[in-house]
Amino acid sequence: METARDKAVKDGPQDEFSIVRHRAKRVDAVEKVTGRAKFGADLYFDGMLHARMLRARFPHARIIRIDASEARKVPGVVAVITHEDIPGARTFGPVKRDMPVFAFDKTRYLGDGVAMVVATTLDAAEQALELVRVEYDELPAVFSPEEALAEGAPVLHDHAPGNIVNHHKVRKGDVDAGFAASDVVIEREYRTQFVEHAYIEPEAAVAVPNPGEGSVTVYGSIQNPFTARRVVAEVLGVSLNKVRIVQCAMGGSFGGKDDIMSCMCARVALAALKTGRPVKMVNTREESIVEGYKRHPYVLKYKVGATRDGKLQAMEIRILADGGAYASMTPFVTWRSVVQATGPYEVPNVKTDVYGVYTNNTYAGAMRGFGSPQIIFAHESLMDELAAELGMDPLDLRLKNGFRSGSTTATGQVLDDHAVSLVEVMQKAADAIGYREKRKAYAEAARRAGTKKVRGVGLAASYRGVSLGGEGVDATGAIVSVQQDGSVYVYAGLAENGQGLRTIFSQIAAEELGCNLEDVVFMDTDTSLIPDGGPTVASRSTTMGGNAVREAARKVRETLLAVAGEMLGTSCEALKASGGRIFVAGDPGRSLSFGEVARAAYNRGELMAAFGWYKGPRVWWDEEHGQGRAYFTYVYGCQAAEVEVDTETGKVRVLKVAAAHDVGRAINPATVEGQMYGGVAMGMGYGLLEEVEMARGVTRTQNFDEYLIATSMDVPEVIPIVVENPDPYGPYGAKTIGEPTCELLAPAIANAVCHATGRRIRELPLDLEKVLLGRSLKAARGKRGSEQA
């Protein structure tokens, strides 16, 4: 068995790459710039019907009766479907099976689907929706975790009488002793908001009945085809092999096209089997925002103690996460939060409790960051507040306590088998933004009175566990298949979400085979072609899937080199494959084209396809004691921001951001930078602009006129700093980049705003009123100021 260290040694000298580490063009770019790429809503089938949903009228109500008789009479209506039409499971959910495909006993949030009209035209479907009569018995509801946890609060689910989805804890050392040994102890409370994924493509799916009894194919903007397949099969009451899921081009996901798409797939599949015709459903933007899950709002209470010289002694943390109506990914999201809650710092004594709570708000689930943006906003604001209390520079405080090789995390994991590059990324980001000079210069400028626009600089750092960690099974597969002309298919169990997975996997296959990138075609992810490789989440694609592709390609290369060795009269050990040629190392004149070798191998009856499977290294978690080897490796990142604050309007302008991220190794530097630019823009939105406003269960911000995401006029100058410390477990040392880029900027901005104005804002987003007045005009997160009684 090859150990990670053996592999690192083997990978080490192999620094001459021809395709990996190059700025390869995206393999899916031509179809996307020509408009030929097919997204879910772009599919049409003969005789296709259109489906529309009727959603809940009350955020919490008992359903007494559903009467669709009038709706069925509308010309063009083919079927009206409710929970009564479900042959299999009525509920689904990744952890707890608590979410109905069609509400049957109760509605628990306004996005619940109650009935579906299937008609020959959208107009007929919409007309019929208005004629579906639903009789409700409205129930008292809860709209915040505090309300939900109160004595005698209304209960959403019978299985959770206290409205608690889950409770995770971490226990390390003795916090009481730690605070007793501290010279300075501060306690702070931070709050974060509901945030929308805001992918530009709303959800879409089309189900087509197959000739076989009870069998269906579903196409759509599906982030996790295997998850969707399981839900569809369970709802239809059929085996997994009766359901085929084919992923279309994905117009963005960011974690958001998981549960909602599983549900949409189940609905259209049900309709297709019931009507015997293809059925398409496309959400409007308003439906997408009302139905879709969000990033969790957190209430975070932190208590931290340190000695006078700035050494951290203890942290006590209590977090409430608003999970909304259904559990969805809340147990996993909050688990990442509990593991990483202290930030990348050595803290000898830790006590952390994180609770996921049911409310009648829109439900919360996976979104880029997955439980990290909230805690990083808190611990990185806290570090600056503690530094101020100690009279230290915030960067110095971080450098004093930051993880180094051999450090022990809050969960007792010793970081000793990968490069712990926290100090490196912090220093690189700080240098790039001119942190030390600006910290001094702006503080002096602020003391000179009369300036309306003040500047500040701040930073934030994090460590992040790669892939699923203790969440569960972590394995995935790929197939590499070389054709007789030397062209190549790659199939993978993980899926392109827009992030560039097809390109990265194609690069790895081409690098390993020695063919040209242009010779590789990445096939659509199709559950009927490849084993279940788990979900495309947790920034796990490059690490996990990349290893699987590499393994598959390596097996095929061995076959091809053996054939080439015979043809060239040499041993295969003497051969190299690169740039579309297989040649004798040191004698490139003795060579064959990749296609020639493929043809010869084909003619000899050799197997030119292989399956690669990669199982993540062992991790473990002791839920009882809140300790464990939570993730097999970590990435480190730091973002520094320079801001200008208009003290008359409260407007914050982010002038410049330096983003330093250790990615292990950049398989494609151009797509890595693309992740950084995109993550910075989304992180800025989290810090300054974005909030889904919930008013007693009603989603107020339903479209992009009110839900503001950054435009080209808002984004700051970005200095992307790609740090490479190859990881023993990643393919070519590569780790991850998708999520870390999105989790750091909000606290960096908050710290910079505090530096500029002297005002600490502990609630996201930092909108005009919070910066100008120090408080939100959206009182109690419920009603706007003008609507208060």
Place this chain on the structure above:
Amino acid sequence: MREVGPGARTTISFKVNGGAVEVEVSAEDRLIDVLREGLRLTGTKEGCGIGECGACTVLLDGKPVNSCLVPALQVEGREVETVEGLAKDGRLHPLQEAFIEHTAVQCGFCTPGMLMAAAALLRENPDPTREDIARAISGNLCRCTGYHQIMSAIESAARRMRAQGPGASGAGTSEPPGAPVVSEASRREIHSRDSAD
């Protein structure tokens, strides 16, 4: 603009990407419905339906419009350009090439609208500053890229088109040679709203 009562249907004629088309529409139909459902030009995307995201941007008589806000009846006799018309004679438009080279595409859903907004800018202003570019695409939302690689791509395409001169591919509104085409698809009615059953 023709007067048509609610629900009534009429046929309109206009040009799409240089070719003449006739489509049957109702007063409620929007240009995006005609393009996507009627003509199956699905490169034009719908992201919000209220003119905020710009994914449905097409050129109407050379000017960028949100096709989700344009009543179909208003395009009678006019000229519409969509992403499908950018490449000419099998050759990509310099903007398309630059988007590929600069990794300006991630999920690709905003890309068609972004390209059309950029094409309109470069016709008006062949030598835009970075600020001009940011302003020109500020009505086109992108959630993946953070815009920087897109703006670099547009700068690069502008340079290339200036170097190639005014005759550069797709830089003008010149019509392709040959007789106007009325495709089979274009005669279809708007499908989703009146699906053949």
